[in-house]
Amino acid sequence: MISIRNVRKSFDEKQVLNGIDLEVPLGETLVILGRSGCGKSVLLKIIAGLLSIDGGEVWVDGTEITKLKRKQMNQIRRKIGMLFQSAALFDSMSVAENIAFMLDQHTDLTQQEMRKVVDEKLKLVDLDGVQELRPAQLSGGMRKRVGLARALAFNPEIILYDEPTTGLDPVTCNEINELIRDLNKKLQVTSVVVTHDMHSAFSVGTLMVMLHEGKKLAYGTPESMINEDNPILQQFILLGAPDQILNIDEPTLKKYTGRSTE
Amino acid sequence: MNSPSSTPAPSNGLAFLLKNRLYHTLSEVGDAFRLLAETIFQIFRPPLQFDLLMKQLLFIGFNSLSVVLVSGFFTGMVLGVQGYVQLKPYAVEGSVAQFVSVSVVKELGPMITAFVLSGRIGASITAELSTMKVTEQIDALEVMGTNPVKYLVVPRFLACSFMLPTLTIFSTFAGIFGGYVAVVTLFGFNGDFYILQVQQHLFIGSVFISLVKATSFGMAIAAVGCYKGFSISSAGGAEGVGTATTGSAVISLITILVLDFVLNHILFNLLGLS
Numbered sequence: 001m002i003s004i005r006n007v008r009k010s011f012d013e014k015q016v017l018n019g020i021d022l023e024v025p026l027g028e029t030l031v032i033l034g035r036s037g038c039g040k041s042v043l044l045k046i047i048a049g050l051l052s053i054d055g056g057e058v059w060v061d062g063t064e065i066t067k068l069k070r071k072q073m074n075q076i077r078r079k080i081g082m083l084f085q086s087a088a089l090f091d092s093m094s095v096a097e098n099i100a101f102m103l104d105q106h107t108d109l110t111q112q113e114m115r116k117v118v119d120e121k122l123k124l125v126d127l128d129g130v131q132e133l134r135p136a137q138l139s140g141g142m143r144k145r146v147g148l149a150r151a152l153a154f155n156p157e158i159i160l161y162d163e164p165t166t167g168l169d170p171v172t173c174n175e176i177n178e179l180i181r182d183l184n185k186k187l188q189v190t191s192v193v194v195t196h197d198m199h200s201a202f203s204v205g206t207l208m209v210m211l212h213e214g215k216k217l218a219y220g221t222p223e224s225m226i227n228e229d230n231p232i233l234q235q236f237i238l239l240g241a242p243d244q245i246l247n248i249d250e251p252t253l254k255k256y257t258g259r260s261t262e
Numbered sequence: 263m264n265s266p267s268s269t270p271a272p273s274n275g276l277a278f279l280l281k282n283r284l285y286h287t288l289s290e291v292g293d294a295f296r297l298l299a300e301t302i303f304q305i306f307r308p309p310l311q312f313d314l315l316m317k318q319l320l321f322i323g324f325n326s327l328s329v330v331l332v333s334g335f336f337t338g339m340v341l342g343v344q345g346y347v348q349l350k351p352y353a354v355e356g357s358v359a360q361f362v363s364v365s366v367v368k369e370l371g372p373m374i375t376a377f378v379l380s381g382r383i384g385a386s387i388t389a390e391l392s393t394m395k396v397t398e399q400i401d402a403l404e405v406m407g408t409n410p411v412k413y414l415v416v417p418r419f420l421a422c423s424f425m426l427p428t429l430t431i432f433s434t435f436a437g438i439f440g441g442y443v444a445v446v447t448l449f450g451f452n453g454d455f456y457i458l459q460v461q462q463h464l465f466i467g468s469v470f471i472s473l474v475k476a477t478s479f480g481m482a483i484a485a486v487g488c489y490k491g492f493s494i495s496s497a498g499g500a501e502g503v504g505t506a507t508t509g510s511a512v513i514s515l516i517t518i519l520v521l522d523f524v525l526n527h528i529l530f531n532l533l534g535l536s
Contacts, residue, residue: 048405074407082405088398102406154406 001026001158001190002047007056009042016042018214029184029191031205033236038211040194044160047192048082049073061157081151082160087143089135096131099150121149125179141172161193165200177203198240210236294489301419304412311417318421322383326429329382333374334433338440341365346449358451359459362441367468371434373522376479379426380514384487387418388510391491392503398496419484426480427473434472471529478525482517486510
């Protein structure tokens with residue numbers, strides 16, 4: 001569904017991505033891991049067509065998107081929904097207007113039909129009765145849910161999540177993780193999730209990739225990542241992930257983190 | 263013979279800084295003109311979203327009317343007092359209405375309106391768009407297949423270009439009326455003579471000049487406001503929004519002054535209008 005081939009991207013003198021290759025098959029959820037500034041969000045924005053690349057190819061649903069004109073890119077974007085880190089809801093609009101925005105811009109649906117879609121998408125993210133509220137009146141978790149409902153409004157085949165649990169309390173984080181998992185099951189979409197939150201990563205991911213210094217350090221299933229013998233990857237996972245997810249033995253945990261299960 | 267020290271001489275350092283600054287400024291001017299070209303291109307690409315345009319027309323026009331009227335009125339009063347006092351020693355104070363009306367119509371009407379709107383509207387456009395940029399709302403528009411230039415810039419550009427001449431007409435009338443109030447009440451000037459003089463010295467060419475200037479100022483305010491809003495880095499944060507907003511107000515004012523000079527030269531000198 002998504003194929004990234006030898007992608008390079010730099011900002012001024014800083015090389016952020018240096019020859020990244022990735023595959024996200026249909027229906028899978030790829031989690032992108034890595035330290036701050038390693039280019040995770042840049043990669044996500046490249047897939048969404050928000051950033052150009054210096055070299056390489058990005059294929060989305062069989063189309064190479066990096067050389068597309070805006071009009072053609074907009075056709076591809078109709079297959080993509082994106083949840084931004086800050087939810088990026090339009091302040092000047094109500095929740096309902098936010099969710100219906102894409103329908104209003106690109107379809108001839110009546111107000112009543114759009115209203116129906118809004119209610120349906122809000123139900124999908126377990127929210128109701130907030131249609132007329134403004135984004136400023138919502139909590140952090142509610143904003144993320146509304147952002148997700150907006151991303152789902154056009155029935156996308158691909159959903160991109162940019163740090164979906166950042167800034168939320170642990171209970172809300174868990175709810176958002178469950179929501180992402182449920183949506184992926186219900187809607188059979190292909191997802192790419194950028195996160196620092198290891199609980200979230202292991203909770204939603206069916207595939208994982210670790211970026212380090214602009215390169216792909218490791219790629220595979222969550223199980224294979226846990227067993228990968230790479231000190232940088234192991235330290236990153238073990239420092240952030242709850243022990244019950246890893247089911248890791250005491251000497252390994254101590255070796256990479258200095259931490260004990262007891 | 264080469265100096266053994268690798269440190270560049272101070273003059274070279276200054277030259278390097280100036281070169282960098284010039285490159286940066288030229289690159290910004292280039293980007294601003296690119297945005298302007300894209301905006302003009304998008305104006306002629308249907309559909310034009312009238313609801314967005316109406317919202318901006320109301321915000322820019324109706325909400326600025328009172329401040330423009332007050333500014334115009336007091337500018338006219340000042341001109342009336344100054345004109346009368348300056349002309350009286352030469353016994354030509356009877357020309358004060360001509361002085362006020364010609365100054366207000368050709369120069370101060372569009373200029374004062376543009377100054378008021380550059381502070382009120384230009385800065386507000388920059389603050390709004392730059393906040394949308396740092397909170398990823400502009401990225402969200404892109405991802406949802408909506409061109410941010412068409413959705414955000416075009417309505418603001420059109421509204422400013424249309425409302426600035428409209429407000430200038432109000433400001434000009436307020437200015438002429440301000441002059442009337444000042445000279446009639448403070449100096450006992452004959453009101454009927456004032457009105458007669460204004461009618462005799464107001465030509466359609468002067469009104470045309472006023473409207474051409476106002477439209478150009480409106481375009482400049484919107485273009486600078488939108489460019490400064492869009493050009494902020496996503497990581498700029500609140501500080502970036504503040505810097506962009508201040509920069510927008512300053513650049514708008516300078517652009518209006520430069521544009522006024524250029525237009526005066528073209529309209530009065532090259533085209534011979536009066």
